[in-house]
Amino acid sequence: MTAPILKIERLGKRFGGFVALDSVDLVVAPGERLGLIGPNGSGKSTLVNCICGTLRNEDGTVTFDGAQVDGLTAHERTRLGLARSFQLPRPFASMTVAENIHVPLIYTVGARGHHLSAAELDTRCMELLALVALDGKARHNPRDLTQVEMRKLELARAVAAEPKLLIADEAMAGLSHSEVEDIVKLLIRLNERGITIIMIEHIMRAVMAFSQRLAVLVSGRKIADGAPDDVIRDKDVVGAYLGQ
Amino acid sequence: MRAPLFILIQLVIATAIYLGLRFFGNDYLFFAGYTVLQFIVLATAWNILGGYCGYVNFGSAGFFAIGAYTSVFLFTVGQSPEAVFPASILPAMQAIFPLPVPLIIAIAGVMSGLVGLGTGYLTLRLRGVFFAIATLALAIVLQTLVVNWSFVGGSRGAYVIPANTVPVFGPYIQYLFVLMLLLTIIALTCARMIERSSLGVGFATIRDDELAAEACGVPTLKLKLIATVLSGALMGMAGAPFPFYIGYTEPGSVFDLGYAVNSIAMPMIGGTTSWVGPLIGAVLLGTLQQVATVTISSAVNLLLVGLLLIGFVIVAPNGIVGLWQSWFRKGAKP
Numbered sequence: 317m318t319a320p321i322l323k324i325e326r327l328g329k330r331f332g333g334f335v336a337l338d339s340v341d342l343v344v345a346p347g348e349r350l351g352l353i354g355p356n357g358s359g360k361s362t363l364v365n366c367i368c369g370t371l372r373n374e375d376g377t378v379t380f381d382g383a384q385v386d387g388l389t390a391h392e393r394t395r396l397g398l399a400r401s402f403q404l405p406r407p408f409a410s411m412t413v414a415e416n417i418h419v420p421l422i423y424t425v426g427a428r429g430h431h432l433s434a435a436e437l438d439t440r441c442m443e444l445l446a447l448v449a450l451d452g453k454a455r456h457n458p459r460d461l462t463q464v465e466m467r468k469l470e471l472a473r474a475v476a477a478e479p480k481l482l483i484a485d486e487a488m489a490g491l492s493h494s495e496v497e498d499i500v501k502l503l504i505r506l507n508e509r510g511i512t513i514i515m516i517e518h519i520m521r522a523v524m525a526f527s528q529r530l531a532v533l534v535s536g537r538k539i540a541d542g543a544p545d546d547v548i549r550d551k552d553v554v555g556a557y558l559g560q
Numbered sequence: 561m562r563a564p565l566f567i568l569i570q571l572v573i574a575t576a577i578y579l580g581l582r583f584f585g586n587d588y589l590f591f592a593g594y595t596v597l598q599f600i601v602l603a604t605a606w607n608i609l610g611g612y613c614g615y616v617n618f619g620s621a622g623f624f625a626i627g628a629y630t631s632v633f634l635f636t637v638g639q640s641p642e643a644v645f646p647a648s649i650l651p652a653m654q655a656i657f658p659l660p661v662p663l664i665i666a667i668a669g670v671m672s673g674l675v676g677l678g679t680g681y682l683t684l685r686l687r688g689v690f691f692a693i694a695t696l697a698l699a700i701v702l703q704t705l706v707v708n709w710s711f712v713g714g715s716r717g718a719y720v721i722p723a724n725t726v727p728v729f730g731p732y733i734q735y736l737f738v739l740m741l742l743l744t745i746i747a748l749t750c751a752r753m754i755e756r757s758s759l760g761v762g763f764a765t766i767r768d769d770e771l772a773a774e775a776c777g778v779p780t781l782k783l784k785l786i787a788t789v790l791s792g793a794l795m796g797m798a799g800a801p802f803p804f805y806i807g808y809t810e811p812g813s814v815f816d817l818g819y820a821v822n823s824i825a826m827p828m829i830g831g832t833t834s835w836v837g838p839l840i841g842a843v844l845l846g847t848l849q850q851v852a853t854v855t856i857s858s859a860v861n862l863l864l865v866g867l868l869l870i871g872f873v874i875v876a877p878n879g880i881v882g883l884w885q886s887w888f889r890k891g892a893k894p
Binding site (some may be wrong): 360368369387390394395399400402406407408409410411414418419420422423424426427473474476477544 | 758761762764765767768769771772773774775776777778780781852875
């Protein structure tokens with residue numbers, strides 16, 4: 317059995333008296349497509365923030381690619397190969413679309429010792445923008461982009477860091493049916509390139525189309541983990557979504 | 561344009577300005593010019609942290625004062641080394657002191673850079689108004705320390721009287737003017753190099769979105785510390801020649817609110833995203849203030865700054881450079 321790319325053990329996070337994550341265990345295999353679902357306030361984003369280093373977990377451990385990363389900052393984890401996209405797109409507003417892609421190429425790929433020349437930077441950037449069909453908008457400002465283009469920019473910027481694991485936090489929120497399909501296809505293409513992906517999503521048809529495995533968080537606790545078809549029939553999961 | 565060519569062009573312009581002012585044979589022009597140059601350095605230094613990184617520093621006067629009081633301290637030591645050093649090292653110290661002003665400026669830069677580093681460690685986890693208040697508090701703490709430090713004059717102040725003339729330059733103010741010209745070149749070169757480097761890209765990501773910057777692998781805390789050190793060091797270097805310029809240094813004049821206000825207003829008026837902005841803002845506002853001082857009154861200075869700032873916030877929130885860029889973009893559209 318191959319070693320997991322991500323292993324979370326007894327992860328706990330509190331905000332004052334509120335328990336956001338309660339002893340969560342999660343294992344992700346290399347190359348896997350994992351769907352993570354849960355009602356609003358179930359702790360999904362908190363879990364992502366703890367995995368990526370935006371928040372520090374009080375209990376438990378996060379092991380990524382064989383190394384415990386709890387003490388590392390967010391940028392150190394990104395450099396190790398743990399990238400994320402944000403629930404609400406957070407482009408660098410003063411930069412063009414291409415310059416947004418340059419940032420991880422300079423600060424993550426560059427920091428790993430692969431210093432890219434200006435020409436290499438542009439080539440790599442245009443490849444990534446072509447991957448998400450934004451190559452025609454390289455010189456535009458992010459504020460000129462549509463919602464789906466903004467989501468694609470967010471994903472392209474995360475992929476520019478050459479991650480081993482990508483966490484897509486509600487990358488399809490607010491998109492139309494065809495746009496959701498577009499993003500799902502994009503995520504599957506990225507997965508086929510060897511990137512392990514955790515997709516956090518509320519849109520169930522997207523989750524079911526994408527996920528090889530499904531985990532469910534409710535009130536900061538993992539209540540189910542397994543094959544998607546089995547998980548959505550689990551009585552605890554149905555209860556959490558529809559009420560007991 | 562490469563950095564050596566940029567420096568060369570600045571040196572040519574600086575030489576032309578110096579010789580031009582000498583041609584008029586009026587020392588007042590050097591006094592006024594020194595003040596404008598000092599504001600260019602201060603505004604450029606402020607802009608490295610405030611403009612590039614988006615961290616508004618209200619403590620410019622504190623860093624300026626560290627530079628000024630480093631000079632006062634070193635000058636005072638130079639006046640009476642026997643009062644400071646033990647007899648065993650006194651002859652060596654007597655040979656070293658008094659220190660030349662360029663060396664004092666360099667030491668002042670190191671001192672204020674170190675304070676910048678300390679300030680950074682203590683305050684850079686704060687953002688927005690909380691960071692601004694913390695930097696303002698730093699200036700107040702430093703002023704309290706200086707007021708109670710009798711060696712550098714305390715609240716009564718200290719005299720730093722340099723020689724009347726300097727070989728080659730003639731009047732001392734011309735020497736100080738040339739030093740400030742060189743500091744201006746250093747500050748502008750530093751700012752321009754940052755802007756065009758990966759450091760500048762990193763600073764811009766911090767200004768735009770720190771969380772997203774970290775997620776892209778940008779070591780935000782490290783970059784912010786670099787910005788506070790550079791900004792603080794340049795502000796301190798701008799303040800170091802001040803005691804020699806003014807002759808009598810007291811806390812009220814060095815910790816003057818005007819330094820904090822001007823070092824913010826000048827980049828805001830010129831534009832904060834480019835090295836040109838603080839330069840334009842400082843030249844425009846600094847010159848206007850000098851004209852107002854001579855023709856109306858020195859008290860009108862801050863009023864002038866306030867009015868201009870209000871006007872620019874309404875008409876051109878991105879400063880003159882931003883206004884120029886938006887006109888240029890409109891003109892470029894068919």
